[in-house]
Amino acid sequence: MPRLKQARFILMLVSAVCLSACSDKSANEWQLSESNHSVRHEAGLVAHNNTMVLLGGRGERPIEVYDSEAHSWKQQLTPAQELHHFQAVSHDGLIYIIGALTGPWPEETAVSEVLTYNPDTQTLIASHKIPESRQRGAAGLVVYQDELYLLGGLTNGHMGGSVPWFDKYNPQTGHWQTLPDAPTARDHFQAVVVGHKLYAIAGRQTSHATGEGMSLTQAQLDVYDFNTHTWSTLPASSNLAVPRAGNMASAIGKHIMVLGGESSAQTLAHNEVSIFDTSTLSWQNAEPMQEGRHGSGVAIIDNKIYTVSGSGKAGGEPELTTMEYLNLNDFDLANTANSAISFGQAFTLDIVGPEVSETDSVNPFTQYLMRVTFSHPSGQTKVIEGYFAGDGNAANTSAKAGNIWRSKFTPQRTGEWEYSAALYEGEDVVFASEESLTAMSPIAQANGTFTVGKVRPNDGFFAQNGQLSVKNGYFFFPHTQRYWIKAGANSPENFLAYNEVDGTYRAAQQARDGEAKAPDFIHEFTAHVQDWKAGDPTWQQNKGKGIIGAINYMADMGMQSQYFLTMNINGDGADVWPYTSHEEFERFDVSKLAQWDVIFSHLQARGIMLHVVTQETENELLLDGGNTERLRQLYYRELIARFGYHNGLVWNLGEENGPAEWSPKGQNDEQRIAMAAYFAQNDPHNNPIFLHTLPSASDKDTILPPLYASAFDGMSFQVDNRETVFSEIMKWRRASVNNGVSNNDGWAITMDEIGMWHTGAKVDADDPTHDSLRRHALWGALMAGATGVEWYFGAHQPHNDLSSEDFRQRENLWKQTKIAADFFNEQALSSLKPLTDGQGLYHMQSDTVDIIYFLPMSSAELPLAAGLYDVTWLDPISGARMHSAEVEHSGEGMLKINVPSDFAQKDTVLVLERKTPA
Incomplete structure (x- = not known):
């Protein structure tokens, strides 16, 4: 991902592209190196103010901050209290530790307070008390719209007590709100937010008291929708293929990366890296880490995703002296592997440009143009123009300003598509001619591929049928060759x-x-x-x-x-x-x-x-x-x-x-x-x-x-x-x-206003x-x-x-x-072709069927082709259908049809389907 204009613009791709097809395999591998951090496991790693902070772990471990220029860790405060088994988050200048454990295995106790750490002042304070009835550790913690959400955890250390609890904490007021339980109790996992949804992935139900300390791993994914305030469990097809706990997890675009972990299935810690696409609800394996580990976290800094510390085997040892990273400049994990959108779905592409507002003197609606060219091997090419999307989440934030330009394209062909995207800046550039655009240099650009798979069986009517069109005077879907009327x-x-x-x-x-x-x-x-x-x-x-x-x-x-x-x-x-x-x-x-x-x-x-x-x-x-x-x-x-x-x-x-x-x-x-x-x-x-x-x-x-x-x-x-x-x-x-x-x-023609x-x-x-x-x-x-x-x-x-x-x-x-x-x-x-109007009936006819709509009448004479006809009557009010005896017509003159007595005093529909010629 190239840096453009002194890194003012960052490309952010938000849909599926290529992983296994990337040509430079070495560039996509995890880079492993020795590190001078204080070894630890069951720790927290978090990105904070463009650096990384390593906190906690079993024993008395110092808080350390990574110096990216010296490529070394520098020690800060050593907490007076042992802290481990937590997911740290950075918010509003502070690092929050909520839902941690303290004390030795296996009867650890839950930390009873919300802890905040300020790396600038090197101070760790207890800001608010956690309600006694909601205290636990080994829980997942996320930030969403300035509030913190705590999910799952253990109430009785490793002896047991895995819970599905879900709580909201306001860091300004200290207010604690109990929310609906998740469908699944889990601990030893990390929660992730993508868009307006929280994802609970991996983890286990720890129960050392019953001899099930590591065996009860969770494969299913639970999802909380912040818009609807409801939980759901994704179908089994979305389960994590290699269940494990003690894993690390991070959102990357609309995807979730799950790294490492431990399980009873193997002695070594897991090195698997799995990518979940939140739009297709599907998984893809990425390049594994060089060293398996569990009990740490991940941080994304300077477009690299890092993990450090942790344990190399299931349990507590060895505590690792290494760190490793994947360079996202060479390999854009926001666009994963063979992770296809299904037919009928939109491919969304975002470019992050300059920060502007609806009301700026520089008008974002005329001064910037996003243009994306999509190409298919069949030769089909589509040019899609994007739009200013504010902060990318304006429906929920009411944002008037932001730096996101977005395009949406719904391909009508399956298979692999290529795209080339560019963001232009200039006076009235949205009205620029093709010649003018050709002469301009884009301020941001992107190239890539994505795959369109088959339609999903449970997708809706328009996804199933594809793009609406018109043919032979009717609405028509080219994908399914289906004619359609609306109502x-x-x-x-x-x-x-x-x-x-x-x-x-x-x-x-x-x-x-x-x-x-x-x-x-x-x-x-x-x-x-x-x-x-x-x-x-x-x-x-x-x-x-x-x-x-x-x-x-x-x-x-x-x-x-x-x-x-x-x-x-x-x-x-x-x-x-x-x-x-x-x-x-x-x-x-x-x-x-x-x-x-x-x-x-x-x-x-x-x-x-x-x-x-x-x-x-x-x-x-x-x-x-x-x-x-x-x-x-x-x-x-x-x-x-x-x-x-x-x-x-x-x-x-x-x-x-x-x-x-x-x-x-x-x-x-x-x-x-x-x-x-x-x-x-x-x-x-x-x-x-x-x-x-x-x-x-x-x-x-x-x-x-x-x-x-x-x-x-x-x-x-x-x-x-x-x-x-x-x-x-x-x-x-x-x-x-x-x-x-x-x-x-x-x-x-549609009849729309009577x-x-x-x-x-x-x-x-x-x-x-x-x-x-x-x-x-x-x-x-x-x-x-x-x-x-x-x-x-x-x-x-x-x-x-x-x-x-x-x-x-x-x-x-x-x-x-x-x-x-x-x-x-x-x-x-x-x-079907209409034949007559008025005179008490409407008549449509094809080579095989006649449809007659009768206004209230007892009989009518109809011009029909020769043949033997099945007869069906339809009540247009109730929808009831009645089959009558077959009728035969020689083709000479008119065929008289008597309306059944049950239908004679009201309008009715007659369907005559010709079976054989007379």
Whole structure:
């Protein structure tokens, strides 16, 4: 890892790359040397202020600090009390010792106080008393967000008493809080924090009293999620392959290195080095240490990982006189060995650059550009632009400043990928031409490889199917060759105006004729807190449960899409934007956008498509007067860089786009075409590009034809008269095919906002059966070849398009929608062609099947091909199916079908599947 600009920039790679494939094997080996430290075992080693400090160990051992220039250890204070069996941590200028043992084997006692050591003043003090009922030793200790967490340990020395206890200690106040027990009791281990999770790995349940001093080693991994405050045990496939205790452990990027240890399986101390990938939950063996050891710690200094002291055999001897290190400049252990991401998952790459803030005079959103080129042996190349990520953890810290630039890429091919990353600095560099970038020298760069493995069986819908696309007028997944229709909610449009998202407020309160009135509150989704489940994401320890619970509810109802605005400045809600304020268009709110991505990731994990609507009719001209110039490009670039990696995402470039009677100033044809062209040229993930239409048929006649030759993949329809849904979709599907859209595949059309504007979809209490919506907007749209339906909540309804807090108010509608969506997703969609509309039925036909939707009627005459047909009837309200006797048709004239009496007085679906020719 080269030093750049006098070590101002440090490259930090955060995903899987190569270990065994690295060519210079000698550079990857541990370097062993003699050391002048005072020999000891069951000691603590910790990195502190860019040096190492060695503390404790059995017997009276001095505290020693490593002099990196002299390559020697210098003694400081010798504690009056023997201290051993602890994991030391450095925090806020002090080294903490909590959960230590003292005294001789095997009946040691737990140290009853929190001890802090200051190497500058060489003072060791007892700062606070540990509650008597929580005292133990041989425990794991970590720091997370300025508080210390103590896990596991022994209450009765080596005689026994291994506990699963978990406690939080505030070093400022001394407050001690008991937290939920871990799933497994363990001692003689070291705990590790990666991101927002604590990992308990290795260790044992020491019980010398029963003759099991070393044999009860623990292979399973327990994980505590600080966001959800819950424990889980990883599946057996994630178990440590060589269980041992007395090991050392350290986080390196998103990976955990476990070194050495002891066990009853062998006399010598273990020299194994195991790497755990927290994203794939998989292990890989690294180059072993030259000398096995246990009972020490590790420290990372100057990009080298060190260990020193300890014992070379199981038990207490020999105490080692050596230290060894692995040079991470030559071998980046943040990117381990054959540790593949699985198909459908994102590869994340971070570069650490200069410390900047959202509000600095040097604008981090225009003055820095991160660009990564990814290459696959097939010849496929993707260029991904990164974004300013603050401190890299802004969702939880609300950081406005930091030095992390991040890129996210979701590959659509398995196998090994190469990447080349660069961070550039310069005036308006994000707008620089390719020629200008070629002439610039990056301030940081990286090269490497990673492997994409097969999809994991338990991954969600979008991970299983890969990137969403459009083909033959339907949503389509190239990876699985699957056609798909969506179904979900078109409201509330200000879904992201959530009270626990940073920087969210209402800029103005307005109620225009023909629009919903924004409520006095920002969304809380309190009704859905009950739907949040243990293990679901939150941020800042407990925020997000309402909106995450709402997502859970909709997913449980079978919904697979959610419509939301990402910018409604000057619009109906005036409460959603990505910026630091509603008046600033060149600075983005880093923590807000990170929290949005927590929400988006959960939508994806629950199989819900992201319907990202970038503007509404009231602000079409807000950025660059409607052109795609500086402000609009900056906005779109940020959306693409941050969120484009999600597999199931559609860019919708404008709600009710274009001039209308009630909004006469809007974008023109050229501006619409330019927006679509920008996304087509700059989104490396090729997410589908849609436009939301105005409601009337005449508006569509004016605005849509000039877009035939544009980069739009589809249209998001608004229709004011629900009884014309079928005919309007039929008309534009055919017109787009006839005018050469997408090589004659035509536009994909979704039925997303049903009129009239004031009514939309009523709540169940006012319309329990939703007959007109089901018949005309739901089945009418899908029978016309629409690739999805969403429900708009109306402007003058309870729980309307801006105020809705409880999706349960329309539960009957979700149930009926799921029946229709499930039915069509069972069909060979691309081969179905709509035939007729009106006259009491809708009809679709392929070479092998006819689908007929009957409005309430007793019989109908149908034009069918000759053949013998299986007959199935479907109730679109209950989902019940009934099979009737086969019918045969000669192919001459029309075949009369009588609707069964059980279905005759209501709408019903008939499926005729041809078995053989007549």
